[in-house]
Amino acid sequence: MKTNSLITRRKAIVTGLSGGGGLVLSGCSRELPPTYGNILRMGDVLTYTAHRTLLPGQSLAREYSRKDISSFPGIGTTNPAEPGARFYDATHGPVYERLREYAFTEWRLLIEGRVAQPGSYSLADLKRFHMRTQITRHTCEEGWSAIGEWTGVPLSLLLEVAGVLPSARFVSFYQFDDIADSIDMVDALHPQTILAYGMNGRDLSIPHGAPVRLRMEKQLGYKSVKYLRRIVVTNEFDDLGKSGLIQNGWSWYAGI
Ligand SMILES: Nc1nc2c(c(=O)[nH]1)N[C@H]1C(S)=C(S)[C@@H](COP(=O)(O)O)O[C@H]1N2
Numbered sequence: 001m002k003t004n005s006l007i008t009r010r011k012a013i014v015t016g017l018s019g020g021g022g023l024v025l026s027g028c029s030r031e032l033p034p035t036y037g038n039i040l041r042m043g044d045v046l047t048y049t050a051h052r053t054l055l056p057g058q059s060l061a062r063e064y065s066r067k068d069i070s071s072f073p074g075i076g077t078t079n080p081a082e083p084g085a086r087f088y089d090a091t092h093g094p095v096y097e098r099l100r101e102y103a104f105t106e107w108r109l110l111i112e113g114r115v116a117q118p119g120s121y122s123l124a125d126l127k128r129f130h131m132r133t134q135i136t137r138h139t140c141e142e143g144w145s146a147i148g149e150w151t152g153v154p155l156s157l158l159l160e161v162a163g164v165l166p167s168a169r170f171v172s173f174y175q176f177d178d179i180a181d182s183i184d185m186v187d188a189l190h191p192q193t194i195l196a197y198g199m200n201g202r203d204l205s206i207p208h209g210a211p212v213r214l215r216m217e218k219q220l221g222y223k224s225v226k227y228l229r230r231i232v233v234t235n236e237f238d239d240l241g242k243s244g245l246i247q248n249g250w251s252w253y254a255g256i
């Protein structure tokens, strides 16, 4: 981002070099992004290639202070259990309703695919990991932005515990509404990519994605998917069919 100071970038680079995190990117940063055989997608390809080539992979999005926190609307799905909502999922909507009734104590986040230790994590499990809090600006493709404070577990930590296999290249996310999405390993291992369970010092509310949502600060707001239920690590790019962004007419890569 243009607003990043040189110092922030330098710090990011230094942290990247010295950080003890055991995960190493398997050279995916220089590869071509997935193509969709559609000339209109050329713009995405150019942005993706430019970002992955010109920017240090781990440069940080700007972080703000508490006094900058603004009002923050709930957008898109604001309750996955509401039949008739645009992205209502008739299978998982009712499951969400029951989980909510039990204050998400029965909720589990599944991690599977190209990992040595597939598993599932409760909210309490996630809260036992080292947490990260960040105050960032959310930019929606519809033209508004808002600043909020997010608390959660870095996705990189969870991937490390799950033992991501060296061939892994993408991480897919499945939600309680009919939306699925994926990001590449550069974004998945970014220090500001977190599984957030807190917002502005409280538990994440239903409109903002309870119990856990993704916060992805290097792409537009729609990549920060809400209402997570399942994470799948893959070797190959998957457009995720009718639930994915591409078949719904959105850019898969929305870097800012
Ligand atoms: N599961 C799910 N995640 C989602 C959406 C959605 O409709 N469903 N909307 C996206 C869009 S377009 C935006 S701008 C943000 C809005 O997050 P908020 O409701 O916390 O403001 O969530 C994103 N994540």
Ligand SMILES: [Mo]
Binding pocket: 075, 139, 140, 141, 142, 221, 222
């Ligand atoms: Mo959005």
